[in-house]
Amino acid sequence: MTETSQARRTGYLYAKVPALTAVFWVAKLLTTGLGESASDFMFLGGHWITLIVAAVAVVGAFVWQFRTSRYRAVPYWTAVLGVAVFGTAEADIVAFVVGVPLPLVAASYAAATAAVLALWYRSEGTLSVHSITTRRRETFYWLTVMCSFALGTAAGDLTASTLGLGFVGSMALFGVAIVVPWILHRRGTLHSVTAFWAAYVLTRPLGASVADWLLKPVHDDGEGGGGIGLGSGAVTFGGLVLFVVLVAYLAIKRPDVQDSIESVDAQRVASPTGTPNA
Numbered sequence: 001m002t003e004t005s006q007a008r009r010t011g012y013l014y015a016k017v018p019a020l021t022a023v024f025w026v027a028k029l030l031t032t033g034l035g036e037s038a039s040d041f042m043f044l045g046g047h048w049i050t051l052i053v054a055a056v057a058v059v060g061a062f063v064w065q066f067r068t069s070r071y072r073a074v075p076y077w078t079a080v081l082g083v084a085v086f087g088t089a090e091a092d093i094v095a096f097v098v099g100v101p102l103p104l105v106a107a108s109y110a111a112a113t114a115a116v117l118a119l120w121y122r123s124e125g126t127l128s129v130h131s132i133t134t135r136r137r138e139t140f141y142w143l144t145v146m147c148s149f150a151l152g153t154a155a156g157d158l159t160a161s162t163l164g165l166g167f168v169g170s171m172a173l174f175g176v177a178i179v180v181p182w183i184l185h186r187r188g189t190l191h192s193v194t195a196f197w198a199a200y201v202l203t204r205p206l207g208a209s210v211a212d213w214l215l216k217p218v219h220d221d222g223e224g225g226g227g228i229g230l231g232s233g234a235v236t237f238g239g240l241v242l243f244v245v246l247v248a249y250l251a252i253k254r255p256d257v258q259d260s261i262e263s264v265d266a267q268r269v270a271s272p273t274g275t276p277n278a
Contacts, residue, residue: 152204
């Protein structure tokens with residue numbers, strides 16, 4: 001049986017997301033920061049124009065990603081970057097242009113993220129990223145990614161401005177918070193799936209706080225604390241260079257490609273609370 005015929009019969013032959021290596025988290029943090037700086041830079045041309053351009057870009061990236069039959073670094077990380085920019089623009093417009101209070105924005109996106117995860121688990125019986133081998137699971141995965149980026153943007157703005165922690169304080173808060181799931185998982189008190197999604201959501205406000213600190217003026221009262229004033233253009237350009245280099249490395253060396261579907265099917269399926277289903 002050819003790869004194409006097997007993919008049509010079972011979904012995808014290979015997992016559609018990368019393996020969870022250290023480089024995955026580096027790339028994820030880079031896209032979160034780049035999404036923040038690129039959105040701020042694009043806002044100079046108008047808020048709604050930025051949202052429309054970002055929406056068109058992310059739709060194009062999704063078409064490319066969904067048309068692949070296995071994980072490929074370039075379309076996957078292009079889609080992540082598109083989601084990062086769109087999710088940031090969307091959350092910022094809701095909070096700062098429409099005027100919805102940040103606590104309500106953060107709570108709404110948190111509820112949306114939880115709802116998508118609940119529907120995903122009810123439908124598939126697993127939230128493991130090692131099981132993204134069908135179109136439906138991939139759809140749930142990207143819906144979760146989209147909601148989590150918007151949630152992270154709102155959470156970062158909430159801590160920096162509403163709670164008055166500033167960018168450095170937010171970096172410290174989320175930097176500590178993101179280590180907690182890893183520690184609990186290492187001690188055997190938190191299931192790997194729960195630990196992954198907790199850390200995944202927290203990368204967004206952490207990366208965004210770092211980007212804001214780099215690009216915002218030294219005195220920025222509107223954000224609850226100043227940055228170092230590099231500017232959104234410089235941070236975006238620098239981030240793009242790093243992004244292109246990193247994705248090129250992943251595309252060429254392929255250190256994060258998961259095994260085929262036969263290996264994935266043999267893995268244990270577990271619930272988000274840590275209780276094995278099989």
